[in-house]
Amino acid sequence: MKFVDEVSIFVKAGDGGNGMMSFRREKFIEKGGPNGGDGGDGGSVFMEADENLNTLVDYRYTRRFNARNGEKGGSTECTGAKGEDLILPVPVGTTIIDATTQEVIGDLTKPGQRLMVAQGGWHGLGNTRFKSSTNRAPRQTTPGKPGEQRDLKLELKVLADVGLLGLPNAGKSTFIRSVSAAKPKVADYPFTTLVPNLGVVSVGRYKSFVIADIPGLIEGASEGAGLGIRFLKHLARTRLLLHLVDMAPLDQSDPADAAEVIISELEKFSPALAERERWLVLNKCDQLLDDEREERMRAVVERLDWKGPVFVISALESEGTEALSQAIMRYMDERAIRIAEEPAFAEELAELDRRIEDEARARLQALDDKRALRKAGLKSVDDVGDDDDWDDFEDDEDGPEIIYVRD
Numbered sequence: 001m002k003f004v005d006e007v008s009i010f011v012k013a014g015d016g017g018n019g020m021m022s023f024r025r026e027k028f029i030e031k032g033g034p035n036g037g038d039g040g041d042g043g044s045v046f047m048e049a050d051e052n053l054n055t056l057v058d059y060r061y062t063r064r065f066n067a068r069n070g071e072k073g074g075s076t077e078c079t080g081a082k083g084e085d086l087i088l089p090v091p092v093g094t095t096i097i098d099a100t101t102q103e104v105i106g107d108l109t110k111p112g113q114r115l116m117v118a119q120g121g122w123h124g125l126g127n128t129r130f131k132s133s134t135n136r137a138p139r140q141t142t143p144g145k146p147g148e149q150r151d152l153k154l155e156l157k158v159l160a161d162v163g164l165l166g167l168p169n170a171g172k173s174t175f176i177r178s179v180s181a182a183k184p185k186v187a188d189y190p191f192t193t194l195v196p197n198l199g200v201v202s203v204g205r206y207k208s209f210v211i212a213d214i215p216g217l218i219e220g221a222s223e224g225a226g227l228g229i230r231f232l233k234h235l236a237r238t239r240l241l242l243h244l245v246d247m248a249p250l251d252q253s254d255p256a257d258a259a260e261v262i263i264s265e266l267e268k269f270s271p272a273l274a275e276r277e278r279w280l281v282l283n284k285c286d287q288l289l290d291d292e293r294e295e296r297m298r299a300v301v302e303r304l305d306w307k308g309p310v311f312v313i314s315a316l317e318s319e320g321t322e323a324l325s326q327a328i329m330r331y332m333d334e335r336a337i338r339i340a341e342e343p344a345f346a347e348e349l350a351e352l353d354r355r356i357e358d359e360a361r362a363r364l365q366a367l368d369d370k371r372a373l374r375k376a377g378l379k380s381v382d383d384v385g386d387d388d389d390w391d392d393f394e395d396d397e398d399g400p401e402i403i404y405v406r407d
Helices: 172-179 228-235 255-269 290-304 321-341 343-375
Strands: 006-012 045-050 064-066 086-091 094-098 104-108 114-118 149-156 162-165 197-203 207-213 240-246 278-283 310-312
Touching (some): 006 114, 045 104, 086 149, 104 114, 114 149, 172 197, 172 207, 172 278, 172 321, 197 321, 207 321, 228 343, 255 343, 278 290, 290 310, 310 321, 321 343
Parallel strands (some): 162 207, 162 240, 240 278, 278 310
Antiparallel strands (some): 006 149, 094 149
8 A cells, every 4th residue: 555644635525404484374373373494403523543543654545535514404403413423543652733824733642542623514594493473484594504614734644653764775664673573675775665664572471672774765855855754754753763774885985974964964855853862773794794893883973972772783693683682671761650650751861852842843834835937947045045136127028037036
């Protein structure tokens, strides 16, 4: 099934039913009075998290959704039927955003969680509601209120405890195959991974964590190059990042150069995400002798001035992967205990999460705007350079040039 993690849809709640104007007319009852009933409320639109879904592909081509209108009121004070609510299932981890205001309406992070995104219209009142001692035959009714309508943007972020970072062919997919039952495609060429992959890593009998593999990053990814930049948002909710580096690249390049590219692109995409706990994992050690392993590890650590944990593994041979998995599980347990016991630490992490979400959304929106301007033949302020000729009179035969610049 095609992986789709962003869609735009339109939702419209049902209108409320109109009130009824009716009078009781029966034999031997001279003054029956009004008996018009109220209309029914319009149906509302809800989003519901479904753990059986993992993509938004169902909303790729069907983009308009309408709840049912309420029925009009009836005679003999009968109330109209309420419009049926519309429930739209989405994957767990979906964020619902108002496309007009860019306001985040809500996050669906638990299975079965439900969120109202458009409220049904209020019912109209029948003429029975307006009878009084001075107005015994009222002819007033009220119409039903229109239901809410909204343009929405749905963004899916996979829910994982650990995220993998690295250049293409760093061995991320091989690693996730080694430690879990996930079977992402693995090949000897770059960009094998085209969509995020999730794997559940079992540690011991009753403990496990979820790991996410995204397409590899390349230099210039923060400006839109390659595939990985759009999927970096899936790492926004992770608790730990593993930075995988190929210790023995085929082109004989310096592993430290590759590591610096990832660090640079990560900081450009979201400085807050770069603050997330990150471990350095040097992969493909099976291709080096013991002396070479130590030498390259020392060189990379010194070059990066790395202060965090460092692991040397071979994902292909499952060498060092068990120790790494155990260390991750211990970190997760200690982190959970600290969150429960230290409110200040928990608030600090929550604030970091908010910053990451805001920066990731702003960065991706800027890339989308830039792409739209380029498609329209326009330039953003950042793209206007010294080479642009603002005083070119040779092509002014059709009048003055108009240059649209958006920021």
